[in-house]
Amino acid sequence: MGDNFMDKQILSSIYHQKFPFWDSLNEADKEYILNNTAIKTCSKAKTIYDSSDDGGVIIIKNGSLRMYMISEDGKELTLMRIHKDDMCILSASCINESISFDVFIDVEEDVEYYFINNQTFNNINNKYSVARIFALETTIECISDMIWLIQQILFMSMDKRLAIFLLDEISRTNTDTVMLTHSLIAKYMGSAREVVSRMLKYFENEGIVELSRRGVKICDKKRLRELTI
Amino acid sequence: MGDNFMDKQILSSIYHQKFPFWDSLNEADKEYILNNTAIKTCSKAKTIYDSSDDGGVIIIKNGSLRMYMISEDGKELTLMRIHKDDMCILSASCINESISFDVFIDVEEDVEYYFINNQTFNNINNKYSVARIFALETTIECISDMIWLIQQILFMSMDKRLAIFLLDEISRTNTDTVMLTHSLIAKYMGSAREVVSRMLKYFENEGIVELSRRGVKICDKKRLRELTI
Numbered sequence: 001m002g003d004n005f006m007d008k009q010i011l012s013s014i015y016h017q018k019f020p021f022w023d024s025l026n027e028a029d030k031e032y033i034l035n036n037t038a039i040k041t042c043s044k045a046k047t048i049y050d051s052s053d054d055g056g057v058i059i060i061k062n063g064s065l066r067m068y069m070i071s072e073d074g075k076e077l078t079l080m081r082i083h084k085d086d087m088c089i090l091s092a093s094c095i096n097e098s099i100s101f102d103v104f105i106d107v108e109e110d111v112e113y114y115f116i117n118n119q120t121f122n123n124i125n126n127k128y129s130v131a132r133i134f135a136l137e138t139t140i141e142c143i144s145d146m147i148w149l150i151q152q153i154l155f156m157s158m159d160k161r162l163a164i165f166l167l168d169e170i171s172r173t174n175t176d177t178v179m180l181t182h183s184l185i186a187k188y189m190g191s192a193r194e195v196v197s198r199m200l201k202y203f204e205n206e207g208i209v210e211l212s213r214r215g216v217k218i219c220d221k222k223r224l225r226e227l228t229i
Numbered sequence: 230m231g232d233n234f235m236d237k238q239i240l241s242s243i244y245h246q247k248f249p250f251w252d253s254l255n256e257a258d259k260e261y262i263l264n265n266t267a268i269k270t271c272s273k274a275k276t277i278y279d280s281s282d283d284g285g286v287i288i289i290k291n292g293s294l295r296m297y298m299i300s301e302d303g304k305e306l307t308l309m310r311i312h313k314d315d316m317c318i319l320s321a322s323c324i325n326e327s328i329s330f331d332v333f334i335d336v337e338e339d340v341e342y343y344f345i346n347n348q349t350f351n352n353i354n355n356k357y358s359v360a361r362i363f364a365l366e367t368t369i370e371c372i373s374d375m376i377w378l379i380q381q382i383l384f385m386s387m388d389k390r391l392a393i394f395l396l397d398e399i400s401r402t403n404t405d406t407v408m409l410t411h412s413l414i415a416k417y418m419g420s421a422r423e424v425v426s427r428m429l430k431y432f433e434n435e436g437i438v439e440l441s442r443r444g445v446k447i448c449d450k451k452r453l454r455e456l457t458i
Binding site: 069071072075077095098099100101102129130132133136137139140141143144145146147148150151154155156190191 | 298300301304306324327328329330331358359361362365366368369370372373374375376377379380383384385419420
């Protein structure tokens with residue numbers, strides 16, 4: 001019971017940090033969520049969720065998840081990585097019911113996560129409009145980022161264009177690091193700084209580059225080359 | 230003034246129908262929205278909105294709008310058509326601020342629309358959580374439909390595959406109508422009925438086919454052929 005009490009205190013401070021509405025809940029409802037939080041684990045490469053599943057809210061304790069879509073011929077497009085301390089609300093039914101596209105979530109590194117089941121989360125959402133508004137706003141940001149990414153990759157071929165640019169640069173300078181600011185890269189590519197920065201961030205999440213003040217270090221030349229095809 | 234009074238009654242009944250939260254507003258706030266609704270017109274082929282504009286809520290009285298995205302080499306992908314009586318909430322700033330992708334809205338047929346400006350809509354959204362929740366939920370449905378469409382077209386080439394199937398069928402049967410149910414089309418294509426139905430609906434909105442109980446009538450063979458390239 002000592003342990004349990006400790007866990008609840010930790011959990012409570014996590015929720016306090018993650019849910020801007022936490023302080024609006026009465027004590028009984030806070031307890032209700034805490035009591036209905038499970039700690040789950042899942043090992044690498046398992047699919048823990050697809051759109052047909054019964055979901056809930058996930059907060060990563062350790063490890064990481066990858067959300068992606070998959071084409072009929074098996075091509076995958078990574079939409080988002082969910083790391084330690086990140087929250088994923090898309091799989092909650094209150095959100096999922098109004099979502100009409102298919103995503104999958106895989107375990108990328110063995111994962112341990114806090115899980116609030118649908119029933120609990122729905123009850124809170126129905127009782128507190130601040131909670132519902134938070135869930136909806138978080139979702140809009142999340143799927144709007146997805147549209148941005150899909151636009152850039154599938155419609156603008158921005159991943160391909162950036163890959164070609166970076167490979168040209170390291171070949172020209174004979175190094176593994178492109179020592180240019182994002183603004184300059186954007187200028188040379190005829191694009192916008194924000195687009196380049198977000199796409200570089202995506203590459204970094206994919207483990208293809210490493211970003212620092214010095215510039216863009218290429219970590220996985222092979223995958224960068226694959227993007228140019 | 231008689232006219233004005235009439236207009237307000239009509240407008241009030243439109244809002245009653247469009248906004249599930251209408252009856253939750255007090256009379257003063259209903260008046261406030263009605264008094265801050267403008268009737269605007271815009272003629273064909275003008276862009277009435279891009280993401281950088283100051284927006285608001287649009288309800289179409291007559292005519293139609295087209296929402297699309299555009300690639301750097303000028304390729305367009307129609308995401309949605311907004312017809313008579315449809316509402317568009319995406320352009321409202323309370324929503325727009327959390328949206329990070331770019332869409333454009335063009336006038337397709339001379340349009341007359343009711344327009345609630347951002348300030349008015351925001352004030353109501355801040356005062357009534359039911360209004361905010363409605364705006365957010367409507368947005369999620371709308372952009373989730375967009376992701377579905379982009380997925381199917383850019384990632385699955387479902388528009389291309391369906392176009393090829395339909396052209397093959399009318400060539401085989403030597404008619405202009407494919408007399409098969411959506412389920413059967415899906416079965417033959419190795420897809421799901423829902424995917425086929427939604428994509429056919431998209432084709433219909435694009436003026437490429439006409440759907441009826443008899444089947445799928447091809448109205449614009451030229452555009453259907455263009456999709457197969």
